[in-house]
Amino acid sequence: MEQQREAGTLGMWWFLLTEIMFFGGMFLAYTIYRHLYFDAFAAGSNVLSIWWGAFNTAVLIASSLTMALAVYHAQMGNSKKIVFFLLFTVVLGLVFLRVKYIEYSDKFEEHVFPAGDFRWPLAEHPTAPSNVGQLLTMFIGIPPAGHTAEAPQQALPANIDTKYSDKSPYLGISGAIPEEVSKMGMAGHVRMYFWLYFVMTGFHALHMIIGIGILLVLAFQAWKGKFSKEYHSYIELTGLYWHFVDIVWIFLFPLLYLVDRHL
Amino acid sequence: MSEHIVSKKTYYTIFFALLVGTALTVAAAFVNLHNFNIVVALLIAAVKATLVILFFMHIKYSTRLTKLWVAVGFIWLFIMLSITLTDYLSRAWLVYKP
Amino acid sequence: MSLIAVDPIEMGAPQVDGEPLSYLNDGHGLRSWLLTKDHKRIAILYLITVSTFFVIGGIFALLVRINLLSPNGVFDADTYNRLFTAHGIVMVFFFLVPAVPAILGNFLLPIMIGAKDLAFPKINLLSWYMYMLGATFGLIAIIAGGVDTGWTFYTPYSTSYSNSNVLLAGIGIFIVGFSSILTGLNFIVTTHTMRAPGMTWFRLPLFVWGQYATALVIMLATPVLAITVSLMALERIAHVGIFDPAMGGDPVLFQHMFWFYSHPAVYIMVLPAMGVVSELIANMSRKNVFGYKFVAMSSLAIAVFGFLVWGHHLFVSTQSVYLGLIFSFLSYAVAIPSAIKVFNWTATLYKGSISYDTPMLYGLGFIGLFLIGGMTGLYVAALGIDVHVTDTYFVIAHFHYVMVGGSLMGFLGGMHLWWGKMTGRQYPEYWARAAMVIQFVGFNLTFFPQFILGYLGMPRRYAAYPPEFQVLHVLSTAGASILGIGMLITIVYFIWSLKNGKRAPANPWGASGLEWRTSSPPPTENFYETPIVTWEAYEFAPIESMQVLGYPGDSSRSTQPVPKEHGTED
Numbered sequence: 069m070e071q072q073r074e075a076g077t078l079g080m081w082w083f084l085l086t087e088i089m090f091f092g093g094m095f096l097a098y099t100i101y102r103h104l105y106f107d108a109f110a111a112g113s114n115v116l117s118i119w120w121g122a123f124n125t126a127v128l129i130a131s132s133l134t135m136a137l138a139v140y141h142a143q144m145g146n147s148k149k150i151v152f153f154l155l156f157t158v159v160l161g162l163v164f165l166r167v168k169y170i171e172y173s174d175k176f177e178e179h180v181f182p183a184g185d186f187r188w189p190l191a192e193h194p195t196a197p198s199n200v201g202q203l204l205t206m207f208i209g210i211p212p213a214g215h216t217a218e219a220p221q222q223a224l225p226a227n228i229d230t231k232y233s234d235k236s237p238y239l240g241i242s243g244a245i246p247e248e249v250s251k252m253g254m255a256g257h258v259r260m261y262f263w264l265y266f267v268m269t270g271f272h273a274l275h276m277i278i279g280i281g282i283l284l285v286l287a288f289q290a291w292k293g294k295f296s297k298e299y300h301s302y303i304e305l306t307g308l309y310w311h312f313v314d315i316v317w318i319f320l321f322p323l324l325y326l327v328d329r330h331l
Numbered sequence: 332m333s334e335h336i337v338s339k340k341t342y343y344t345i346f347f348a349l350l351v352g353t354a355l356t357v358a359a360a361f362v363n364l365h366n367f368n369i370v371v372a373l374l375i376a377a378v379k380a381t382l383v384i385l386f387f388m389h390i391k392y393s394t395r396l397t398k399l400w401v402a403v404g405f406i407w408l409f410i411m412l413s414i415t416l417t418d419y420l421s422r423a424w425l426v427y428k429p
Numbered sequence: 430m431s432l433i434a435v436d437p438i439e440m441g442a443p444q445v446d447g448e449p450l451s452y453l454n455d456g457h458g459l460r461s462w463l464l465t466k467d468h469k470r471i472a473i474l475y476l477i478t479v480s481t482f483f484v485i486g487g488i489f490a491l492l493v494r495i496n497l498l499s500p501n502g503v504f505d506a507d508t509y510n511r512l513f514t515a516h517g518i519v520m521v522f523f524f525l526v527p528a529v530p531a532i533l534g535n536f537l538l539p540i541m542i543g544a545k546d547l548a549f550p551k552i553n554l555l556s557w558y559m560y561m562l563g564a565t566f567g568l569i570a571i572i573a574g575g576v577d578t579g580w581t582f583y584t585p586y587s588t589s590y591s592n593s594n595v596l597l598a599g600i601g602i603f604i605v606g607f608s609s610i611l612t613g614l615n616f617i618v619t620t621h622t623m624r625a626p627g628m629t630w631f632r633l634p635l636f637v638w639g640q641y642a643t644a645l646v647i648m649l650a651t652p653v654l655a656i657t658v659s660l661m662a663l664e665r666i667a668h669v670g671i672f673d674p675a676m677g678g679d680p681v682l683f684q685h686m687f688w689f690y691s692h693p694a695v696y697i698m699v700l701p702a703m704g705v706v707s708e709l710i711a712n713m714s715r716k717n718v719f720g721y722k723f724v725a726m727s728s729l730a731i732a733v734f735g736f737l738v739w740g741h742h743l744f745v746s747t748q749s750v751y752l753g754l755i756f757s758f759l760s761y762a763v764a765i766p767s768a769i770k771v772f773n774w775t776a777t778l779y780k781g782s783i784s785y786d787t788p789m790l791y792g793l794g795f796i797g798l799f800l801i802g803g804m805t806g807l808y809v810a811a812l813g814i815d816v817h818v819t820d821t822y823f824v825i826a827h828f829h830y831v832m833v834g835g836s837l838m839g840f841l842g843g844m845h846l847w848w849g850k851m852t853g854r855q856y857p858e859y860w861a862r863a864a865m866v867i868q869f870v871g872f873n874l875t876f877f878p879q880f881i882l883g884y885l886g887m888p889r890r891y892a893a894y895p896p897e898f899q900v901l902h903v904l905s906t907a908g909a910s911i912l913g914i915g916m917l918i919t920i921v922y923f924i925w926s927l928k929n930g931k932r933a934p935a936n937p938w939g940a941s942g943l944e945w946r947t948s949s950p951p952p953t954e955n956f957y958e959t960p961i962v963t964w965e966a967y968e969f970a971p972i973e974s975m976q977v978l979g980y981p982g983d984s985s986r987s988t989q990p991v992p993k994e995h996g997t998e999d
Contacts (some may be wrong), residue, residue, distance in 0.1 A: 073334075074394075075548045075622045081397055082614050085404035086652040092408040093656030093686055096415055097671065100682050103419055118357065125353045133346040136337075136387045143336045183667035256670060256677045263669040267660070311387045315380045321353075322372035326360035330368050396621070407649050410736060414752070415685045418740070421749040 073301050080305045084312045087275075091316055094268045098323060101260055108257030110328035112265070115180065117171065117196035121325040123203055124167050125317065131160035132314045139307045145297030147290055154287040154303075157310065161280045163207075168273055170206060175262070182263040188255040265324055272320060275313045282306050335392035345386045352379045451950040453853065466550035467953055472536035473851070474557050479532060482523040482564065484920070489516035491913055494875075494906040500899055502892040509892035510577035511593065517580030519571070522602050523564050525836055526694060529701035530647075531560070531612055533843045534640045536851060538616060540944040540951060541634050543625025543960040548618040556611035559604055566601030570594040579890060581691070584672035584683045588664040599662045606651045606658075609697070613647030616640050625943070627962035634942050634966055635711075635724055639704020642728035646693045646700065646735060654690035657683065681746050688739035696735040699831060700728060702795070702839025703770055709792035709842050710774045712940035714781025717967040719773045727766035734763045744815045753812055760810035767803055771796060786938070787861035791842025794869050798834025802827060805880065820890075823883025826876045833872060841865075841919065846940075848923065849933025853950040856930060860922045868915035874908025941967050 102109045138153035172181075174196075179187040197203045286303055289295065295303060356375040364371060385391040390401055444450065452469045462470055492512050496503045504512065539547055547553050570576055576598045578587040587595050620641045624633075660671060661683070670676025672683040711718045718724055740748055740756035774796055783789065805827040809815050818824060849855045878901040883889075887898050894902065936945040941964075947956050 071622055075618050077393075077397065078400070078621055079549060079614055079618045081400050082617055082648055083610075085400065085407075086610055086614075086648055088404045088408055088652075089411070089649055090652035090656050092411055093653050093660070095408075096412055096686065097660065097682060099412060099416060100419055100679065101671075103416070104679070105677065118360070122353060122357050126350060129346065129349045129353065132349075132383060132387055133342060136342045137339065140337065140339060140342065143334060182669045259669055260671055260677060263667070263671055267663060271659075308388055311383050314387075315383055318379045318383070319373075319376050322356055322360075322376050326356060327369040327372050329360040330363040403649075407736065411653070411689055414737070414740070415682075415689075417755075418681075418685070418749045418752045421751045422747065424749070424751060 076301045076305055077308075080308045084308065087312060087316075091268075091271070094264065094271065095319070095323075098264050098268065101257075101264065105257035105260065108254055109261045110331045111254070112180075112258045112261030113324060113326075113328050114331070115175075115178070115190065116265070116325050117174070118325050118329060119197050119203060120167055120171050121321050124164050125321045127160050127164050127167070128314050128317050131157050131164070132311050134160060135307050135310045139300075139304050142290075142295055142300035142303040143297070145295075145300075147293055147295065150290040150295060150300075150303065151287050154283050154290060158280050158283050158287070161276055161283070165273060165276060165280075166207065168269065172266075175266075180258075180262050182259045182266065186255075186259050186262075188258050268320055268324070272313065272316055275316070279306070279310050279313055282309070335389065337386060337389065337392070341386055345382050348382055349379055352382075449948060450952060451853065451948065452953045453950050455953045464554070466546070466554055468535050468539050468547050468550065468553055469851075469951065469953075469955075471553050471557050472532050475527060475531040475535060475560070476851075478557075478561065478564065479524055479527050480920075482519050483528075485568075486516055486519035486524055487913060487916060489513075489519065491909060492516075494909040496892060497894070497902045498906050500894055500896045504892065506892040507577065510579075510890070511571075511575030513890060514576045514579050515571045518567060518576065518598060518602070520832075521580055521694070521698075522605050523560075523567060525698040525832060526605075526609055527560060527612070528698075528836065528840050529705060529843065530609070530616070530640060530643055530697075531556075533636075533705060533840070533847065534616060534643075534701060535612070537847065537944055538637060538640050539619060539623070540947065540955050541637050541942060542620065542623060542628050543943050543956065543962060544619060544623035545954050545956075547615045548623055549615050552611050553615050556608045556615070559608035559611065563601045563604030563606075563608060566597050566604060568601075570597035570601060573597065581687065582658075582661060583687075584661060584664070584680045585674065585678075588661055589668065589673055589675075596662055596665055599658045599665075603655050603658050603662075606655050609647050610651050613644035613651075616644035617648065620644075625960050625962055628943075629962075631722060631725070632962055632964075632966050633725075635707035635718060635721070635728075636701075636704040638725040638728045639701050639707065642732040643697055643700045643704075645729075646697050646732045649736070650690045650693040650697070653686060654694075657686040657690065660686075681743065681748060684743050684746060685739070685748075688742045689736075692739040692742065693732075693735045695828070695831065696731055698836045699799075699839075700731060702836045702843075703728065705839040705843035705846075706774065706792050706795045707770075708940075708942070709788045709795075709839075709846055710777050711967045712846070712938055712942070713786060713789035713792060714778050714783045715939070715969045716777050716781040717965075717969075719776035719779075720769075721966060723769055724773050727769040730766035731763060734759065734766065738763055738810075741810055741815070744812055745819045750812075757810055757812045757815075761807065764803065764807055764810075767799075771800060771803070785862075786845075787856070787858060787865055788842045788846040788938075790862060790865045790869075791838050791845065794865065795835060795838040795842065798830050798838060798872070802830030802834050805830065818883055820888055821883035822879040822887045822889060825889050826879035826883060829876045829879075833876070841868075844923075846938070847944070848926070849930075849937050850944055850949045850951070852927055852930075853933055854926045854928075854930030855933045855937060856926045857922050860918060864915050864918040864922070867918065868912055871908050871911030871913070871915050875905050875912055876908070878902075878904045878908075939969075941969055 134153045134156040138150055138157060141149035141153060175181055176184065178190055179185050180190070197206050283306065286306055290303070352375050356372055359371050359375070360368065362368075384401065390398060448454065452467055455467075456465075462474065465471060465474075489512055492504075493509070493516055496509050496512065502509060535547070535553065539545065571594075573594055575593055576591075576595055577593045578591050578595060582595065582599070620633075620637060664671050664673075670678045672678045672680050674680060707718055707724060738756055738760045740752055741760045744753050744757075774792075805823070809818060809824060809827055845856060845861060879887075882898055882901045882905075885898070887894055933949040935948050937949075938945070943956075943960055943962070944951075946960065
């Protein structure tokens with residue numbers, strides 16, 4: 069039994085290591101292109117709603133707490149509380165996904181979904197929430213009053229460092245940027261930012277959905293009384309997975325939403 | 332290795348620490364620190380991730396072997412990022428003059 | 430003396446049709462195989478499917494060689510592109526990567542460490558189904574018209590221009606990657622948590638060390654392939670230009686990510702084969718491997734260093750030349766642990782009681798061919814020479830010497846050594862030796878001319894070539910035919926031996942290692958009682974005592990246990 073538990077933990081950690089490397093590939097692409105197209109990435113990230121991002125971060129942290137408490141009650145052998153906290157975690161996970169859905173639809177409306185009808189600079193910009201009340205009303209589907217059509221961040225902020233856009237860092241060969249690249253120019257690079265945004269948050273959301281599925285199964289099993297003080301390793305291992313998904317978001321949030329907000 | 336049970340109090344403390352970290356990182360994003368905005372943001376993220384790993388994921392109470400593997404995961408990620416970034420940073424050093 | 434008696438009948442094992450109950454006759458019917466959780470049966474499932482893909486890949490190889498018989502090519506260029514791509518994808522992803530770990534590793538790793546099964550038997554079965562699913566996608570991609578990008582899927586050709594089945598092949602590779610991740614996961618956890626009492630890390634057979642190091646590489650590298658292929662596939666659908674220079678993307682980033690997996694993948698292929706060769710050399714010369722700890726640690730060193738050298742595939746890209754210098758240096762550094770292995774195997778032979786049975790021939794073949802493959806690896810790791818030979822047949826010959834001369838030789842050697850253990854029947858020794866010699870000759874005839882071709886400037890992946898290269902190309906094709914015949918002989922006598930081979934005793938080679946202390950084929954639980962290991966790895970009894978007392982476990986000669994107490998070795 070002890071050996072099985074140890075094997076399970078070790079196995080789960082190794083699985084998470086592969087997940088680190090999987091997401092690592094995307095972080096690598098993000099790092100490189102942010103380095104190459106700094107201004108475009110800054111402009112793109114300023115379109116995202118920092119408040120939704122922060123709200124979601126808090127939701128995910130809270131879900132990590134409820135998950136940890138589920139594990140705690142599993143260790144105590146407290147079946148009813150396991151079910152409660154697992155379902156609580158599921159609800160918080162669904163809240164996260166609901167917010168993600170709102171954000172995604174905003175991006176579709178703004179025509180910055182890269183694989184669709186991509187337009188840059190922004191033509192219209194749905195109002196982002198600016199206080200908690202608006203967050204809540206938008207969450208249940210009511211858009212805030214005064215839907216503005218003016219785009220806030222069209223051009224580059226004046227104080228941005230343009231050293232990256234003039235020369236070509238891209239080939240390491242001094243001289244002109246290939247003509248096609250300059251033709252695409254800024255819009256193409258912003259599109260790349262949004263592509264990475266959608267791919268990274270999309271894969272993250274996919275992991276959330278898988279996690280919610282597992283949690284539901286576990287909650288059902290806990291309700292049936294399958295877990296006890298001695299036998300609860302599945303809950304623990306799922307907890308590890310859930311916390312890992314949380315950690316990915318802890319890095320995604322600043323990188324995608326925050327780092328160029330001051331520009 | 333017997334199971335270590337982390338107290339509820341620890342969980343709540345970590346939870347509040349994480350919330351504070353989130354608030355801090357959002358606040359810091361609006362201050363213009365020039366090149367250091369990303370440093371601060373990543374530093375706070377790293378601290379938050381470490382807290383989650385150590386307490387929520389029980390690594391603080393794990394065997395040394397598990398600790399080692401977690402470290403290996405991040406070191407490998409670092410290898411991939413740093414070596415590839417080295418390429419992009421040093422490309423422009425060599426200037427061809429036709 | 431804690432030796433496990435190995436005559437199953439004496440141990441009171443139940444009998445089926447007059448034969449002792451083994452994993453092979455413990456349950457009949459397709460269902461008992463397809464839903465098995467026994468690592469040995471899963472290994473057999475892998476053996477059947479992976480061998481099938483080896484044959485498919487081999488057929489494509491012969492078609493490629495046939496095309497190169499004439500300077501103008503036999504097929505048109507587009508068909509030729511699809512042929513060599515199919516050969517590459519099938520051989521790399523569906524044969525070489527799973528070959529040694531999933532077949533020999535699956536079968537032997539738990540037995541060698543004295544465990545009943547792998548740590549996660551269900552996940553092990555799942556990994557086989559993942560393999561089948563991925564392989565099906567790969568096969569559909571090939572049947573539905575093939576892929577023309579080369580196995581490396583370089584962008585932007587693969588994402589924007591190729592109108593072949595890149596997507597299907599990509600999905601197949603993604604899923605097969607999952608399969609090898611699950612295998613690697615199982616190996617790591619099993620080695621850590623399931624070793625028999627007394628089986629300390631430095632008593633592990635070197636085969637286990639090889640598998641363990643391989644598993645580390647699989648776990649840390651394969652997910653990067655998964656995300657690379659995913660990004661490529663998404664790019665193919667969305668055309669955002671993430672790897673397309675026309676839209677600001679950088680194809681070199683794709684190459685970085687691709688080779689971050691694919692260079693370590695070379696070690697996924699060759700490290701387990703090196704583990705096999707350690708067993709072959711030790712058991713066939715009846716000596717402890719010279720510098721056991723060095724060989725074990727060199728496996729880990731190769732696993733680590735293997736991650737730091739991927740950039741030597743990018744020397745002629747726009748990769749920074751300064752980084753190129755570092756990658757060149759690190760590539761040289763990998764030669765050190767590899768050389769430690771080769772030197773130590775050679776030193777093991779010194780004053781050993783060498784028998785030239787087929788497994789040993791493969792072991793020696795491995796050393797010779799891997800030496801050539803490894804040394805030419807130093808040529809291409811040198812920046813200056815690499816510029817000259819990049820994408821020529823020199824590189825082709827180099828990595829075939831490593832992949833075929835290394836991995837395949839190791840794999841076949843292991844198959845011969847453990848064939849009796851796996852099936853309960855011995856292969857015919859005469860034919861096996863003949864086949865090995867034919868393969869060796871055929872292999873060298875195929876690939877040695879390619880070194881010359883490459884050095885003279887014959888580029889890879891070209892359907893046509895100048896007439897002055899024809900002699901060498903015809904030689905190479907002739908060699909490939911001989912190699913093919915050698916392989917065919919091996920396949921035929923392996924199948925033949927299933928019914929007609931001599932019955933294998935528990936320990937036909939007088940070898941050391943836990944797998945020889947259980948019956949051939951082993952029972953479902955591997956051992957009749959949990960072994961307690963009190964001896965070091967590779968402790969061989971003197972040959973004379975073997976001749977007098979019989980091999981341990983060879984019940985036809987004696988039931989007297991032979992290996993001495995630990996510490997009485999001269």
